[in-house]
Amino acid sequence: MSEFSELHDELRSVAADLLAKGTVDWPLLVSAGWIGLDAPEEAGGAGATFAEVAVICEELGRAAATTSYLGGAVLAIGALNSLQPNVSRDALLQAVVAGNTRTVLALPGTGGPAPFDLATTRLGWWVHGRASFAPDAAGAQRLLLPARDADGVAVLVDVAVDAPGLTVTEQPVLDETRRLATVTAEGVEVDEDAVWKFDGDTEEQLRKLTDRAALAVACDSLGVAQAMLDTTVSYTGVRQQFGRPIGSFQAVKHACADMLVTISVARQLVRAAIAAPEPTAISMAKAYATEAAVEVAGKAMQLHGGIGYTWESGVHVYLKRAALNRSLFGSPAEHRAKISARYR
Template identity: 30%
Template sequence: MHFQLTEEQRDLRAGVRDLLAGRYGREALRGAVDGGPVVDRALWRELGEAGFFSLRLPEAAGGVGLGLPEAVLVFEEAGRALLPGPLVATHLAAGAVPGAAEGTAVVTAFDLGGPLVAYLGEADAVLGAGAVPRGEPVRSADPLTPLHRVAPYGDCAAHRDTGALLTAALQLGSALRTVELAVRYASGREQFGQPIGAFQAVKHLCAEMLVRAEVARTAVYAAAVTGDAGEAAGAKLLADGAAVRNARDCLQVHGGMGFTWEADVHLHLKRAWVRAEQWRTGAEAEELLAQELLGEVEGAARG
């Protein structure tokens, strides 16, 4: 199977990266962390105009007419930029919830497998629900992922596989970004008259981070091409691990600096923790994969 990106896919990824770099760079990220709006409505509309949410809608329905592989590339860039908001839910709601495709509506979902809903206070609609329920604010590990407890709650079983894959793409983008941050810091920070990146222990950390991210990238891209539920679960499992562990190792490369509020490393770690609980947890992914493997073994035995 050929997994090289086409020229059009590379251009799409570059275009989204340029858009986010111009509209949601570090200054905007830190502004949101320091008390600015979590969901920038103007940027949300720009994403809608750029086709972020309508990417997989047919052209006849006003969409871009592309597929999961392209959506994964776009969400990878959003994860790299730590763009907050219910991106996955709004994308999944395109064509079903008025305004979602255009970015004029913010749509969240019951994607945490329990009574917690992210971005409820910023949402105009909840995917699969008739109205936006009332909720009680709950403290979140991530300052840019506000949570509310709601009762009763529902789920998004019909969207779980695609939601898990797109969330895996967000995690992949974060994992790749923390590799960049670690390498940049290791190249510029000096101790004993040389960059810390020259020390073997730091080299090993950075190399392990890169391997994790690239393994996750392969799994995410493959699942986007096949559309298989088991592969999407495996991709989510690998991407969650890469995002969390890479953020931890990136923090270690930064040393004491990494623990400060001014550094961005902790934001990647906190976002990775929250995303690991969205759409499909590690335990749920392992259970699904185990069931598939058991089914293959039983099928082989009968054959």
């Protein structure tokens, strides 16, 4: 990725400036061109790769920004890109990139990746199932439901959020910067042309979607951890104790150095997973980076002293986000179990 380092630095700088302005709504994400970063050019996208998407994910974590980027862009575009081209799919992809239709992949944050069942009867096609902790499903106009047909083959089903039998219920979580929801389908009737097949091996494509989600969260956690280190170094450089900055004390120096080392390891693992997105590398990045963010945010709160525990400091926002990231799309223990299973 070295040949793209200048592009990534520029993208990171623009993202940081944009996110520093405060509230980042959906139209602003569309106008910035972030929604269709890795969508094909013929669909109106930039034709970039996940490496560029990862830069945005990291900056969103660094700013602890409240957006619908994870579900409405990272997962939605990834899902549409993984499907066999057809008229309906192509039209929706173009509408998503243009910002005309808010579409979200109802990928559960915990549990199996295809929690819905597609039943075919002489009366039509019906979808049943439930996805919990689906990012950004609330507020979307259309949902892509990962389902299995009667033969157990994974497909994506395109449904409108106001379809009879479909309910989207927001799930309150400790982290107020993310919006998660439960999507329940109780006999939702769909047309045959709304059932879309994956392009290539269906199980591999479904796995790639869950891996993409896990890696995006790892990138977000990397941004969270970096923000906490930067904030802590800045604070300890100005906070006076016994007539000098507390950052000059050896114990504080060692704590900040430990945070830096932890983040450096996490960054290397995330970069390796982006460069070669195979399951083991992604599980290593997700397990380490999300756990590291919780550790770094916890140390940041301690090094801020009493003010770190106040609502005004803002450290709690990052700690809550890091804690949720650690659980979404596989806990560190679950990902380590995946890694160990590959070597048995």
